[in-house]
Amino acid sequence: MVTSNCSAATARDSISADAKNARPDATSAPPNESLLVGMILAFTALLYAPTLRFGFVYDDHLQIVQNPLVHSWRFVPEVFRSHVWEALDPGDAGNYYRPLNVLWFRINDALFGLRPVAWHATAILLHVVAVWLVYILVRRLSGKLLVALFAALLFAVHPMRHEVVGWISGTTESLWSVLFLLAFLAYLRSREGARWMVFSCALYAAALLAKEAAIMLPVVVFAHAAIYGNAADNGRPGLLGRRLSSAIKTAAMYAPVAIAYAAVRIAVLHGFTHTPSTLSWKELLFTLPSVLLFYAKQWFFPIQFAESYGHPMWFHFDLVHVLLPTIGLVAIVAFVWFWRSTLGQREVIFAVAWVTMLLLPSLDLFVFPEGELAHDRYFYLPSVGICLLLALAMDKLAHGAVLAGLPRKWLFATLAVVILLSYDTVKATSYWANDYRMFEHAYEVGPRSGKARNGYANELATVGDYSKALRIMQELIAEQPNRWESSFNLGHVFYQLGEFSTAEQYLKRAQQLDPAMPFPYLYLGLTYLRMNRFQDAEANLRQAVFVRPYEPFLHFSLASVLVIEAKCDEARAEFRQAQDLLPDMPHVQDQIDNCGKPKTN
Numbered sequence: 001m002v003t004s005n006c007s008a009a010t011a012r013d014s015i016s017a018d019a020k021n022a023r024p025d026a027t028s029a030p031p032n033e034s035l036l037v038g039m040i041l042a043f044t045a046l047l048y049a050p051t052l053r054f055g056f057v058y059d060d061h062l063q064i065v066q067n068p069l070v071h072s073w074r075f076v077p078e079v080f081r082s083h084v085w086e087a088l089d090p091g092d093a094g095n096y097y098r099p100l101n102v103l104w105f106r107i108n109d110a111l112f113g114l115r116p117v118a119w120h121a122t123a124i125l126l127h128v129v130a131v132w133l134v135y136i137l138v139r140r141l142s143g144k145l146l147v148a149l150f151a152a153l154l155f156a157v158h159p160m161r162h163e164v165v166g167w168i169s170g171t172t173e174s175l176w177s178v179l180f181l182l183a184f185l186a187y188l189r190s191r192e193g194a195r196w197m198v199f200s201c202a203l204y205a206a207a208l209l210a211k212e213a214a215i216m217l218p219v220v221v222f223a224h225a226a227i228y229g230n231a232a233d234n235g236r237p238g239l240l241g242r243r244l245s246s247a248i249k250t251a252a253m254y255a256p257v258a259i260a261y262a263a264v265r266i267a268v269l270h271g272f273t274h275t276p277s278t279l280s281w282k283e284l285l286f287t288l289p290s291v292l293l294f295y296a297k298q299w300f301f302p303i304q305f306a307e308s309y310g311h312p313m314w315f316h317f318d319l320v321h322v323l324l325p326t327i328g329l330v331a332i333v334a335f336v337w338f339w340r341s342t343l344g345q346r347e348v349i350f351a352v353a354w355v356t357m358l359l360l361p362s363l364d365l366f367v368f369p370e371g372e373l374a375h376d377r378y379f380y381l382p383s384v385g386i387c388l389l390l391a392l393a394m395d396k397l398a399h400g401a402v403l404a405g406l407p408r409k410w411l412f413a414t415l416a417v418v419i420l421l422s423y424d425t426v427k428a429t430s431y432w433a434n435d436y437r438m439f440e441h442a443y444e445v446g447p448r449s450g451k452a453r454n455g456y457a458n459e460l461a462t463v464g465d466y467s468k469a470l471r472i473m474q475e476l477i478a479e480q481p482n483r484w485e486s487s488f489n490l491g492h493v494f495y496q497l498g499e500f501s502t503a504e505q506y507l508k509r510a511q512q513l514d515p516a517m518p519f520p521y522l523y524l525g526l527t528y529l530r531m532n533r534f535q536d537a538e539a540n541l542r543q544a545v546f547v548r549p550y551e552p553f554l555h556f557s558l559a560s561v562l563v564i565e566a567k568c569d570e571a572r573a574e575f576r577q578a579q580d581l582l583p584d585m586p587h588v589q590d591q592i593d594n595c596g597k598p599k600t601n
Helices: 008-021 033-047 048-055 060-065 072-081 099-112 116-142 145-157 159-168 168-188 194-210 212-228 238-252 257-271 281-300 317-339 345-363 383-395 408-430 433-446 451-460 464-477 484-497 500-513 518-529 534-547 554-566 568-581 588-594
Strands: none
Touching: 033 048, 033 116, 033 408, 033 554, 048 116, 048 408, 060 099, 060 168, 072 099, 072 554, 099 168, 099 194, 116 159, 116 168, 116 345, 116 383, 145 159, 145 383, 145 408, 145 484, 159 168, 159 408, 168 194, 168 212, 194 257, 212 238, 212 257, 212 345, 238 484, 281 317, 281 345, 317 345, 345 383, 345 534, 383 408, 433 451, 451 464, 451 484, 464 484, 484 500, 484 518, 500 568, 518 534, 534 554, 554 568
16 A cells, blocks of 8 residues: 655665665676667667658558548547547447547647658657656666666567557557556656655556556556565565555555546447457457467567458367467466576566566457457567566676676677567568558468458559459459458449449449448449439438548538539538538638539630
């Protein structure tokens, strides 16, 4: 339990106790710790600087460019009353209540408009801040400079960061991670005064509003208090029962925040979670080992990265995909447990607890559709525990000859790791340069993934490679005839080819398969426009607007048809609605001014 009358003397005693518990470096500390940390942060920024040339990619178009909530302060109340996709899928059930994430996008838009270079700069900045906080955390936990330096470097340069830094929408992970780390660091200082616990609870609330995975903070605090001892006993070892009781009391201080968040989330989402998959508990248990082994493989063998891997669900016991991954996981845990006394028992136990607890929300496979079970970005904050473990192991090289104030063996080994990982990181982030490159690579990595095939075929059509696009799409629709995307994409390609009758057939099929999607209505309306069937075009575009009323481009398209039909008052209303949703939309004012006027050559 945290007391509010901590005196300066108590704080000094606590710091002294930390110093006694911390093992000193094997060599004298380098003369300028701040310089070394600054070099790590500068190198991190430089490593990801190529992303400044990237544009908006993939979900950026929907979450940012076409999202009206991002483009006006007047929608801020709506941000706190809706899930992430509410503006694009009104009335649809959602699992992502992340108002602070949307507010972060709004701040970027207010400062920089839709200039992607600035958005990528802030993505780099968030990652740099996270690296700095990881350094502070590990320095505090281990008491060793070299351990903290290596952990921060590893966290900074590992190629599993490619989504978080290379993709603007991936900043969801770095944003909530920064807030979570700040909340945990504030807890660590709570022995200096009750105000730090207040700060920790406030930051916990902010982290929850950035991403729901932050709900695990009280559990992490409990683990730390139970393993290290907390402010109630100033870190002194004690009876297990007393320690656990004290840890429970400390973690319970976050309960009001968690309860308030749960109440708001349930009110907004009409339930705490929604499960799009029909996975059973047995199938969950069969699938989990391969998902966990996937993360281990990605971390320790960082060879191949993509946005999506199409990880399958396993519905039956399988030697290769269930038993062998389970054996592999048991072997990893046994290896870490065997080395715990060598690396530092408390640090190892806490590092394992950190990884397990923070990965747990991403292992709730019930809330993920098939093919979306595992992503590199989900391992962003959990990987801090792995960084701590590997940094403790690397510290065994911190002896012998010294070079530039650092143990030579440790320095050369660290440089080798950083160089190898940095090469992979530059390569992995390069796939986020644009939509074509991203989907092309996703198709190379997962040629059977429906999302990768759909996306790549669309990009092929965009650049005019219709024959290859049609081949992929026709294969996909033969395999998945009841997915609306397959029919829609074929209709879209035939629309681009000018084969309007064939386009009409596929677009109508897409409407039947998912009447809640606006895109089939949009392109069927545009198809009818090209066929001079103006009333049919208007009807479909009105339905598109009805399905997604917050989409400015739909209002613009409907208004353009109304202009052709000389329905100027209605056209002006739709144009103004488009401009209201996206003030920077080009050509709207010209259309309003010219509606009803005869065209001149």
